[in-house]
Each structure stands twice: as structure tokens, then as C-alpha cells.
Amino acid sequence: MQAADGWLVRVRPPLGRMTAVQAHLLADVAEQDGNGQISLTNRGNVQLRGFTLEAAQAFPQRMIAAGLGQPDPEAERRLALQVSPLAGIDPACATETVLCAEALRNGLIDHPELSALPDKFGFCVDGGGFFPTGSLRADIMLQAMESPVPTEAGWRVVCGSSSSAPQIVQEAVQAALALAEAFVKRGETQRPLREPSVGERLFAETGLECVSATVAEMHGINQPTPRAGHLTGSAYAAVAPLGRLTAATLRSCAEVAQEGDGLLRMTPWSGLVLSGLKKTPEISGMITQSDDARLRVYACIGAPGCAQSAGDVGRDALALAPFLPDKADLHVSGCRKGCAHPGAATVTLVARGEGYGVVQHGKAGDEPIRILPKTEDVRAFLQALPKGDV
Structure with missing residues (x-):
């Protein structure tokens, strides 16, 4: 799409993974054809600007x-x-997670009628483990369930406030596709x-049995805060500040990946997982x-990347x-949309002509409690926050 700083292009690495060779290519293209600026999104995509x-x-x-x-560009669009x-790479993550994801990906490619889904309609395959089940969020979620017998059905399909009974991989994938078809129908x-x-x-439309989903299943209550550094085993996370990095930085990440298993795995918090490393x-x-x-x-990308x-x-x-109290989080938005x-x-700070509108414990679209004209005023406001105000 066209942005204020030129045209933006996007890649969805298959199953959220790309090789070091592919990462080097993206870095080269970003420098040769773009402005060298790259974004890692919370949907596991890579954007070049x-x-x-x-x-x-x-x-x-x-x-x-x-x-x-x-x-097929329509097939590509369906692969959210x-x-x-x-x-x-995590022994505690369900062993069938990649198999399940591949089956769902193939199903999305083979169902052209799902091109009618909204642009942001998404799916996820959540195998649990180090990042517990409920860490990923999507419109239709396949979530692994703990089972004392590995061969028993262990995947539930969660859609909104409803969840299926445990199923084997093939049944769970077909149920997910049927729910998506019902959405379109x-x-x-x-x-x-x-x-x-x-x-x-949607469950009623498909005739699939369902039960009410818990808050954790429905809303991803286990969604982790961004993680950096050592995760588990030989896996480490490197996070791009605000999801932004340069072509040179991506090239450095690819070089580190080559010291391990050669893969860069996308995370839902604008980071990369690099595995096979010693430190x-x-x-x-x-x-x-x-x-x-x-x-x-x-x-958000802010000015000059966004005209709004x-x-x-x-x-x-x-x-x-550096002035943010421990455990508190800060959102600085270029407008009230809060992208x-x-x-x-x-x-939450919302940029406006006369400075920043301040919202506490709220969203960018909420009414600000005050307007702070200068960043120095905002810094003083953050420093004055009670330590327990998180």
C-alpha cells in the first residue's frame, strides 16, 4: 500500500519462519529498492518501506x-x-504443532472461497509449552490440549466465545476451515x-458441537509480554525496538542465525527467535x-511515515x-486510532497539535485527562507516577 514515505510491501514468512538466506535477501531488497527501514509486526509479518x-x-x-x-495473490492473502x-524446538510445545500448522496452511491455500474473509481475519496454531496455550490470538484458534496419552485427540478449535471438544489434527483443521466458510456464508x-x-x-451454522470458551481460550489471557534474551534450551529472542530495524540489523540477525540452526522465527511481539546458540x-x-x-x-510509525x-x-x-516505572507500559500514538x-x-500519549494528550489505564481513543505541551512535561509526569501504578 502507499504510505507517506513511499510504497510499503509486506511478506508473510511461511509458518512464521524464514531462512538466513531469505533474511539476507530481504535486507538487500530493503536497501536497493526501499529506504532501508524494516518493520516486524505483531502478526509475524515483515514490512519494507x-x-x-x-x-x-x-x-x-x-x-x-x-x-x-x-x-496466486488471493492464496497469499488468505494465509494470515x-x-x-x-x-x-521446545519439548514442552505439542509435537504436532508444525504438522497442524502445515495442514491448516494447505487448507487455506485450497479454499479460494475464503478470499472473501476480511483483510485482518486471522488464524493461529498454538502448541503451548514455554509460551502457554492462550499466548496467541486470532479469530479462529487451534489450541493444543494436554493429554496423558499422546495418540489421543488433543486439539480444540476456539472461535470467539465458543470452543470445540478435543479432536485429532485433521478433524480440528477441517473444523477451523468450516467455521471460516460459515463466516463468509x-x-x-x-x-x-x-x-x-x-x-x-458459526458453530451453529456448521453443526459442530461446542462449549463456552474460557477467558484464556477466547482472549489469549496468557499472552506474554515481549520477551528478549534466553527463552528455553538453546533458543533466544531478539526484539526490534517498536518493531523497527534497519536492513543492516536484519543482516546481522541472519548472520547470528547461521551460527545456530539457520532459521529466524517470527514472534507476535515484533521479535525473532534464534535457536541453536550457546549464549x-x-x-x-x-x-x-x-x-x-x-x-x-x-x-506507531508516526511522522513522516504516516500522514495522519x-x-x-x-x-x-x-x-x-528510561523514565517509565517498573512494570508500567507506555503507548505513544500518532492519532486517536491507536494502531x-x-x-x-x-x-497512553496521543499526539496532537498542542502536545500530547494523556490517558491513564486506557486507550488512544479515550478522553485525555490532561494535555502536556512538551516532552519534558511528559517525562516529569512519568517520573512522578506512583511505583505501584501499573
Whole structure:
């Protein structure tokens, strides 16, 4: 799509993974055809910015040739699928997680009628483990269930406020696809993630038995805060501050991946998991320490990348991070839409002509309690927050 700083292009690495070779290619393309700026999204996508229209139009074929895209653009659009980032490397993550994800991905490719789903309609395969079940969020979720007998059915399908009984992989995948088809058939306009009651209607439409989903199943209450540094085994997470990195930084991440198993696994918190390493990597431009305050800060692309933004909110967010109380989080938004963090934060700052509107324990669209004209005023406000105000 076109942005204020040029055309933006996006890649969905298959199953949330790309090889070091593919990462090197993306870094090269970002420098050669764009402005060198790259974003890692909370949906596990990679975005490159600052392209000309001609370069943006040539981009898909380069990605298809590299194994990072589908020849059919409609099939590519349907693949909004997140997978547990530690699948296959965390012994506590369900062993069938990758198998389940591959089956669902193939099913999405083979169901052209699902192109009618809304652009942001998504799926996830959540195998639990180090990141417990409920860590991923999507409109239709396949979640692993603990079972004392590995061969027994162990996957439930959660859609909005409803959940299926445990099923084997093949049945769970077919149920997920049937629910998506029912969404299209009924002409629903509200996604299950936003309007949970939709799930009950979709289960009824398909004739599938269901029970009420718990809050954890429905809303991802276990969703972890961004994690950096050592995770489990030989797996480490490197997080891009505000989800942003340069082509040079991505190239450095690829070089570190080559020291391990050669893969970069996308996380839902704008990071990468690198496995097969012996110690925490040091990567310039990435967060690799779990106590870094920038892990608790969110900001949209802001000016000059977005014409709707009233300021360079990313710059201000990073400058304010050191003054944030422990355990508190900060959202700095360029406008009231709050694209970077739809949920509530300890403090939300909304850029406006006369400074920043301050919202406490709320969202960007909420009414501010005060207006602070300068970043120095915001810094003083953060420093004056009670330590327990999180």
C-alpha cells in the first residue's frame, strides 16, 4: 500500500519462519529498492518501506522466487496464520504443532472461497509449552490440549466465545476451515476476535458441537509480554525496538542465525527467535536483555511515515522509555486510532497539535485527562507516577 514515505510491501514468512538466506535477501531488497527501514509486526509479518511504485510492483515475483510468497495473490492473502514461535524446538510445545500448522496452511491455500474473509481475519496454531496455550490470538484458534496419552485427540478449535471438544489434527483443521466458510456464508461483518458472540453462531451454522470458551481460550489471557534474551534450551529472542530495524540489523540477525540452526522465527511481539546458540547474542539495534524498558513501550510509525500522525512518536517513545516505572507500559500514538496498541496501557500519549494528550489505564481513543505541551512535561509526569501504578 502507499504510505507517506513511499510504497510499503509486506511478506508473510511461511509458518512464521524464514531462512538466513531469505533474511539476507530481504535486507538487500530493503536497501536497493526501499529506504532501508524494516518493520516486524505483531502478526509475524515483515514490512519494507520507501519503495517506488515500480519497485513495489516487481517485489512479489522476487519473493515468490525466494519461497516467501504464493504465485496466486488471493492464496497469499488468505494465509494470515500465526504459529507458536518455539514449535519444533521446545519439548514442552505439542509435537504436532508444525504438522497442524502445515495442514491448516494447505487448507487455506485450497479454499479460494475464503478470499472473501476480511483483510485482518486471522488464524493461529498454538502448541503451548514455554509460551502457554492462550499466548496467541486470532479469530479462529487451534489450541493444543494436554493429554496423558499422546495418540489421543488433543486439539480444540476456539472461535470467539465458543470452543470445540478435543479432536485429532485433521478433524480440528477441517473444523477451523468450516467455521471460516460459515463466516463468509453468513455474511458476518464482525470478526470473532472483536465480537466473541460470532463464534457461537458459526458453530451453529456448521453443526459442530461446542462449549463456552474460557477467558484464556477466547482472549489469549496468557499472552506474554515481549520477551528478549534466553527463552528455553538453546533458543533466544531478539526484539526490534517498536518493531523497527534497519536492513543492516536484519543482516546481522541472519548472520547470528547461521551460527545456530539457520532459521529466524517470527514472534507476535515484533521479535525473532534464534535457536541453536550457546549464549545470548549481541545484535546492534535489537533488544536481547529481558529487563530493557523498551520492551514495555509501543508506538506507531508516526511522522513522516504516516500522514495522519501529528508527530514523530517513535522518537519520543524511545526517549521516554528510561523514565517509565517498573512494570508500567507506555503507548505513544500518532492519532486517536491507536494502531500500534489497540488495548489499554498504563499511560497512553496521543499526539496532537498542542502536545500530547494523556490517558491513564486506557486507550488512544479515550478522553485525555490532561494535555502536556512538551516532552519534558511528559517525562516529569512519568517520573512522578506512583511505583505501584501499573
